Amino acid sequence: MTLHQVHRLSVAPMMDWTDRHCRAFHRALSRRARLYTEMVTTGAVLRGDRARILRFDACEHPVAVQLGGSDPAALAEAARICADMGYDEVNLNVGCPSDRVQEGRFGACLMAEPALVGDCVAAMTAAVAVPVTVKCRIGIDDQDPEAALDMLADAVVAAGADALIVHARKAWLQGLSPRENRDVPPLDYGRVYRLKARLPAVPVSINGGIASIESAAEHLKHVDGVMIGRAAYQEPWRLLAVDPLLFGEPAPATTxxxxxxxxxxxxxxxxxxxxxxxxxxxxxxxxxxxxxxxxxxxxxxxxxxxxxxxxxxxxxxxxxxxxxxxxxxxxxxxx
Known part of the structure; x- marks a missing residue:
């Protein structure tokens, strides 16, 4: 199955939510949904209790780890560790708007540094054999989303990124809280559709405000994949529809x-x-x-x-x- 297909439906990385127990439970509802860890910083991977932080159950496959960082060498080493532990994908966070993340110079603020993100991706892809993907916003603050997203996408694709996941909102790093950044900036699905049309060979997934598997199916007419977040967590029963509706396969359970x-x-x-x-x-x-x-x-x-x-x-x-x-x-x- 190609990356265009495996990313048809994924569950977003969500801090304090998508821990290993959450992922194991979601896997009981869908065999095919791609699952993501909470964001893990390179510092935690390199200097923390990685056996605890990165622990996952074999039932979770396919499962991806999301890393936060901006130092290419540190990201390469962290990616290698995660790949060696058995993760199926390493994802770079270029979308989180929290103050703590900005102070660490990673997350959404990296939308302003596409060349650096490209260097990070190049280092990661050189270090691992598993796919390296990027999750980003359509822009930050006063950036023009047309130019900002294209520049970021071009930089990471040229560096070897295997797929892009785009939250179809800007992140306002000045003036909005992380919670407000999940809802207040308007959704612009069309911007993500245009990115996909411009990069037909690159797997592109869309994220943001998608509340059902049925609406995910509508987005799949324009992009390769859909990432759902709070809807999958707050109403997990929705995941029972993923395998039959999006993959043409029976779900692991009927109820x-x-x-x-x-x-x-x-x-x-x-x-x-x-x-x-x-x-x-x-x-x-x-x-x-x-x-x-x-x-x-x-x-x-x-x-x-x-x-x-x-x-x-x-x-x-x-x-x-x-x-x-x-x-x-x-x-x-x-x-």
Missing amino acids: VHEAIEGFIPYMARELAAGERLYAMVRHMLGLFHGVPGARAYRRHLATRAVKPGAGLDVFTEALALVRRPGSAAADDAAA
């Missing part, structure tokens, strides 16, 4: 409950290794949006799963509060 049953062995294994229950179930709070009993399910986990020693029995008790199709269970709790 949310069936997917959970497939995920239970992972949870049991992690609990036996000393992991806390809430570290896993916090990623599953949005599973039953709109289903009778969902509120009781969330409340039970929020109050019981956080307690020391909470086990699978707490999770199964919460599941019993949700009404399954064709079942009368949990009607009282849903009232």
Whole structure:
């Protein structure tokens, strides 16, 4: 399968959200969606507890690591370490607008330094055999998105980048918070479509404000891939539609409950290794949006799963509060 195909649907890297438990759970819903780690800085990879920071389960494949940094040599070494650990792709963050990231001279501020980003990509591609990709914005602050995105794209493609993922918004580094930068700058999907039309041989994915797999299918008429973020996290049941709708293959489960049953062995294994229950179930709070009993399910986990020693029995008790199709269970709790 080519990069044009493997990136048809991916789940965005999201700080404090897409940790290894989240990714393992998402894999129970889709075999094909490409999963991304939270952004990891080169400093954390080179000098931190990399065995903990970069840990992932074999079930997560295909899984990509997202790196943050701006020093070509450090990025090359970090990319090599990640590739050696078994990641399927290394992605460079050129889109995060947080103050901390700007102070480290990486993330969205690098949109202003396309030549440096090109040097970073060239160093990374020389260091690893796995694909090296770039996630960026359409521009920052007062940049003209037509010129800014083309300059960045041309620099990284010339340096050997295998694919581009474009968040179809500017990042305003002056005047907007990171949270506001996710919603306030207007979406410009057409700008990303034009980039794809100009670079037909380069896999281009679109990101930003895409709330369903059905809308992702519409974007795929113009680009090679779609990256969804909060919709996949807050309403993970949507991922059950990825494999049949976008890849023409059966999903790993036909219902949310069936997917959970497939995920239970992972949870049991992690609990036996000393992991806390809430570290896993916090990623599953949005599973039953709109289903009778969902509120009781969330409340039970929020109050019981956080307690020391909470086990699978707490999770199964919460599941019993949700009404399954064709079942009368949990009607009282849903009232």
